[in-house]
Amino acid sequence: ATLTAIMRRTGEVIGMNEYSQKDSQDDPTLPANTRILIDNASLSWGFSILKDKDSQVIDSDQKDINLKNISFEAKSGELIAIVGTVGCGKSTMLAAMMHELEVVEGSVRTNGAKAYVEQEPFIVSGTVKANILFGADYDDDLFDRAIEACCLADDLRQMSDGFDTLIGERGINVSGGQKARISLARAVYAQADIYLLDDPL
Numbered sequence: 001a002t003l004t005a006i007m008r009r010t011g012e013v014i015g016m017n018e019y020s021q022k023d024s025q026d027d028p029t030l031p032a033n034t035r036i037l038i039d040n041a042s043l044s045w046g047f048s049i050l051k052d053k054d055s056q057v058i059d060s061d062q063k064d065i066n067l068k069n070i071s072f073e074a075k076s077g078e079l080i081a082i083v084g085t086v087g088c089g090k091s092t093m094l095a096a097m098m099h100e101l102e103v104v105e106g107s108v109r110t111n112g113a114k115a116y117v118e119q120e121p122f123i124v125s126g127t128v129k130a131n132i133l134f135g136a137d138y139d140d141d142l143f144d145r146a147i148e149a150c151c152l153a154d155d156l157r158q159m160s161d162g163f164d165t166l167i168g169e170r171g172i173n174v175s176g177g178q179k180a181r182i183s184l185a186r187a188v189y190a191q192a193d194i195y196l197l198d199d200p201l
């Protein structure tokens with residue numbers, strides 16, 4: 001129970017409560033089946049500090065524009081892949097949809113609960129089950145479907161205690177693929193309206 005409470009709290013802190021709650025940044029004025037609408041937006045990760053060759057600050061008010069003139073729409077039921085070269089801003093696009101970037105121009109509007117699987121999947125110290133539930137209540141049927149959908153059944157069979165196996169810092173090490181599958185299962189279990197999957201293949 002304590003672990004659940006900690007995870008709930010962690011979820012709140014790192015913004016993952018969108019997993020189970022309505023996003024406070026919902027924009028109900030979007031058309032009914034539009035989930036994400038980015039309109040001619042220029043987006044910034046924040047300020048960069050410009051220094052001269054002697055490391056003296058020249059300008060600390062210089063804002064890097066990381067994405068320029070972006071327009072994008074995603075409707076309910078659509079599956080959209082964003083493809084591009086290394087470093088071109090794919091992860092930044094997803095972070096923008098999570099409202100993590102400053103909108104310098106245009107607008108970024110979303111409507112619906114989001115589940116975000118980051119490019120670098122993460123595991124917290126605890127059981128496999130706790131890593132998937134991430135503070136949500138246990139539902140037998142939903143849990144089984146998440147395991148099935150993310151091809152975790154084989155992984156769980158190989159672990160000594162199945163989904164009660166401790167992983168993360170105080171437990172066994174999981175492979176990169178297992179980390180990715182568990183992170184994906186966490187998103188599936190969250191039953192969101194919008195799934196943002198960074199490099200899931």
Ligand SMILES: Nc1ncnc2c1ncn2[C@@H]1O[C@H](COP(=O)(O)OP(=O)(O)OP(=O)(O)O)[C@@H](O)[C@H]1O
Nearest residue numbers: 045066084085086087088089090091092093119199
């Ligand atoms: N958290 C961040 N804070 C500040 N700048 C960032 C952050 N994440 C990415 N950037 C910058 O945004 C630019 C685009 O990076 P991004 O990670 O979005 O590319 P990508 O298309 O996802 O690349 P990859 O194919 O390697 O995953 C880079 O110049 C990077 O330095």
Ligand SMILES: [Mg+2]
Nearest residue numbers: 090091092119
């Ligand atoms: Mg990326």
